[in-house]
Amino acid sequence: MIKTAVLEQLLGNESFISFVKTPSPDVNKPLESEVYKSELAKVKADTAKNKGFLIGLYESLKLGDINEAEYRELKSTYESRMASLAESENDLRVKIQNSIRLELATEKARNSTVSVRTAADLTAEVVEQTVNRIVVYEKERIDVTLCFGADVIDNERGA
Numbered sequence: 001m002i003k004t005a006v007l008e009q010l011l012g013n014e015s016f017i018s019f020v021k022t023p024s025p026d027v028n029k030p031l032e033s034e035v036y037k038s039e040l041a042k043v044k045a046d047t048a049k050n051k052g053f054l055i056g057l058y059e060s061l062k063l064g065d066i067n068e069a070e071y072r073e074l075k076s077t078y079e080s081r082m083a084s085l086a087e088s089e090n091d092l093r094v095k096i097q098n099s100i101r102l103e104l105a106t107e108k109a110r111n112s113t114v115s116v117r118t119a120a121d122l123t124a125e126v127v128e129q130t131v132n133r134i135v136v137y138e139k140e141r142i143d144v145t146l147c148f149g150a151d152v153i154d155n156e157r158g159a
Contacts (some may be wrong), residue, residue, distance in 0.1 A: 005142040006131060033099040040092040047085045052080050105129075 030038075054075065061071040108129055115121055133145040 001133060002136065003142055003144060004136070006127060031099070031103055033096050033103060036092050036096045036099060038088060041094065043085050043089050043092060047082060047089070048081050049079050050085065054082075 057071060057074050057078065060066045061068070066074070125148070130146055131144060134141070135143040137143065
């Protein structure tokens, strides 16, 4: 009964069918983690640039090109930018880790579900890779929540 509900959910779901029929990521589309890595490189470059500005700012103060008030105001601006960049860097690192985990889980799910056609094909590995939650209610009603790729599909199945 549960295997049948899971199979119906998998085979009756257009997103899942599309997911299985796409054996590998589109080579022309960069992985999400790579996009985040590119953004992280830009943030690091901006941080280095602002550090350089701070050093130059101090040198300008020592040379008398700017006064103390200008130095403090500009220093505050650069430090504020650097704090914001540090926060962005931390956020991007978390996004990179999460997207890599999702990419690996997606590929694992894809590999384990390519051959699913009948209830007999549903192994523990397939269920582990594709099903987030199964809830069995009274009167043989079953709720199957799938999770694969970026999709989380939540449909109720009744018998």
